[in-house]
Amino acid sequence: MDSPAAPRHRRSRRDWLVDSAMFVLVVAFTFFMSVDRLGTAPLPPAWLFPLDQFVGALGCAALWLRRRWPVELAVTLVALSAAFEMVAGPMLAALFSVAVHRRPRTSGTVFGLSVPAAIVFTWLRPEPAEPPLAMFTLGLALQGAATGWGLFVHHRRRLVLAQRDRAARMETEARLRAEQAQHQVRDAIAREIHDVLGHRLSLLSVHAGALEFNPGADPADVARAARVIRESAHQALQDLREVIGVLRAPAGEPSAPTRPGLPTLADLRELVAESGRAGMRVELCDDLGSRETVPGRTGHTAYRVVQEALTNARKHAPGAGVRVRVAGAPGEGLTVEVVDDAPAPIARDAGSGGGHGLAGLAERVTLAGGRLEHGPVDEPVNEGGDGDPGGWRVRVWLPWPA
Known part of the structure; x- marks a missing residue:
């Protein structure tokens, strides 16, 4: 599934570190390209080399906008790379940024635009000591490497997010299962208490009713009924203790219906x-x-x-x-x-x-x-x-x- 455009937000400390490292690397790459070109004599006309350096510097500075407008910046730098040599470093960084932050289809389209730009550059500014096909192959390999690396990072991030989402779902499911287990235990306790109390209290009601409607009964009968009421109340408390103790047993112990005491x-x-x-x-x-x-x-x-x-x-x-x-x-x-x-x-x-x-x-x-x-x-x-x-x-x- 394609990933949506990244929402605008303030750069975190990690973002600043990544952007600064990329800017330094691109500036160093462009600087060494400029030094190498000076050592081998710039291509004619003479005014083209200073302009090339100026455009390259602007491309390096524009990399600070890659998080806000990655596609627009990449397309602009790809277009400039068809005529200016020093913009190659910023263009590769822009291709990488598009592959990381945008859909694979978008990054593939931008990479496709960079192929004819490389062809045009090879035709407009051929190297006297290098065959055009070799220069075109080198440029295409660098552009493909930048895009491929960005796609790798993109899919790795998607995988990490999917794993986090799966972990969150599993945690939610585990919480729901725990809540369901708690409800089942409460239902079991409620059933046991209903059965125990219903039986015992009905016995208490019978004997208490007999005492109420026969106040002049023989003292021995009254004492017998009182003893039964006391024993039933005591047994009800004992039954409740057994039921609650069994149903609150730790996990891994036998369940309530199979344990002794019930x-x-x-x-x-x-x-x-x-x-x-x-x-x-x-x-x-x-x-x-x-x-x-x-x-x-x-x-x-x-x-x-x-x-x-x-x-x-x-x-x-x-x-x-x-x-x-x-x-x-x-x-x-x-x-x-x-x-x-x-x-x-x-x-x-x-x-x-x-x-x-x-x-x-x-x-x-x-x-x-x-x-x-x-x-x-x-x-x-x-x-x-x-x-x-x-x-x-x-x-x-x-x-x-x-």
């Missing part, structure tokens, strides 16, 4: 028993072929599914019976189903609620590579098949490699 399928019976102690009627049907080969991530996700479903049933269908069924085998997948027998209107009201728990549950299952289905039950829930249809079902399938 519940898995082995803790499912305790979860059901805990809900039973809170007054729920929960039945667990465990049809698993083998527990040993269940991946930790899959077991943790299954536990959270049951926990969220029991919490929703406790919240939206108090007093309803709940059946939890866990089945599966290696290679077939793990199926978790939680069904309550609440009347259909209650179940549908539960489905039309906020839905934040189900939404988070669906995201968790999807991240684990599974599928989630939930909705009202259209057939009787009890095993006898009688009664009115009703209830709410949450069914999840999770991968279980062979």
